[in-house]
Amino acid sequence: MEKMNDNSGLKKKKIASACDVEALKKCLQEHKGDYNKCQSQIEAFKSSCSINNKPSESLHIFIDYAENSMEKESSQVLPTCPASNMKTYTPHFIASPFFESLRVSGPDFCASAQSSAEALLNQSNPEFCEAVREYGDRMRILSKKITQILLMCLGKDFEMQFKSEFSSCEGYLRINNYSLPEKRVMGKEVEGLGMHTDMSCLTIVYQDDIGGLQVRSEDEKWLNIDPLEESLVVNIGDLLHAWSNGRLRSSEHRVVLKECRNQNQNRVSLAFFWCFEDNKVISAPNEVVGDGFRCYKPFLCGDYLKFRENSERGKFEKVGFTVKDFAGI
Ligand SMILES: O=C(O)CCC(=O)C(=O)O
Numbered sequence: 001m002e003k004m005n006d007n008s009g010l011k012k013k014k015i016a017s018a019c020d021v022e023a024l025k026k027c028l029q030e031h032k033g034d035y036n037k038c039q040s041q042i043e044a045f046k047s048s049c050s051i052n053n054k055p056s057e058s059l060h061i062f063i064d065y066a067e068n069s070m071e072k073e074s075s076q077v078l079p080t081c082p083a084s085n086m087k088t089y090t091p092h093f094i095a096s097p098f099f100e101s102l103r104v105s106g107p108d109f110c111a112s113a114q115s116s117a118e119a120l121l122n123q124s125n126p127e128f129c130e131a132v133r134e135y136g137d138r139m140r141i142l143s144k145k146i147t148q149i150l151l152m153c154l155g156k157d158f159e160m161q162f163k164s165e166f167s168s169c170e171g172y173l174r175i176n177n178y179s180l181p182e183k184r185v186m187g188k189e190v191e192g193l194g195m196h197t198d199m200s201c202l203t204i205v206y207q208d209d210i211g212g213l214q215v216r217s218e219d220e221k222w223l224n225i226d227p228l229e230e231s232l233v234v235n236i237g238d239l240l241h242a243w244s245n246g247r248l249r250s251s252e253h254r255v256v257l258k259e260c261r262n263q264n265q266n267r268v269s270l271a272f273f274w275c276f277e278d279n280k281v282i283s284a285p286n287e288v289v290g291d292g293f294r295c296y297k298p299f300l301c302g303d304y305l306k307f308r309e310n311s312e313r314g315k316f317e318k319v320g321f322t323v324k325d326f327a328g329i
């Protein structure tokens, strides 16, 4: 029997601080990152450290607003529409005939949302601005926490790299709107967004209840990532893939437009991309490469983004260019 030696005779229970990740860290280290073996620590971490990810009331206003503003935009003739010159808006046919997207950038999500609202609708909307700010700020906090956990999974003391390598990361949000094709061939899948990897460290996706997101497994099978209430999807992007020398694998994914009961319903998703700053040189630290081969040449983050912007996009069955094409050795 354990000896109690403090005055009260009771062993004091360690109370988890706001975000005490020690237990999880220890478990992941002991089991070399195998999270299946750390379920109880993960549950404890979730309850002590998670932020409330349930889309708030204001987020619904924000999604409705985004849908309405994009419907208005897409019904206009693009060459005469002032917003068609807007760098933050991706109209139909750029990535896919059924996809359009509005970008809102940090660190000041509110200001960015405000200028998009003004350009799209010629009016400001404080509610929209506030909802985007709240969502963007929460996603930034969540991205940092997830990155810290991923670094722990790489091995002992890797989270020490967080401060020096990731502290200048910033995020941007894409509000994606997928319309459904009017004519459909039964049983034929329709491409909403072609196969691609994200140009981020990581991406956090909120999808509505329609579904359609698919991720390609290592053995090249497409897995449906079905919407789950109160859940977000996290993808590792190309920047973290290169920084970790391929140990954290960038996910190949796409969006399939499904048969839907209500054909008038659009699919909406919010993708938050957490990225290195443009002028960061991305080079896997020696500790990360270890005894293995270095797989990527050091490169400037902004140069990779330019390369992707100017190169062929992914198709339904073929992934577009990735960091392997740009910096692979
Ligand atoms: O709409 C989705 O579920 C995913 C969107 C996506 O992959 C992207 O915007 O990069």
Ligand SMILES: [Fe+2]
Residues within 6 Å of the ligand: 196, 197, 198, 203, 253
């Ligand atoms: Fe993506």
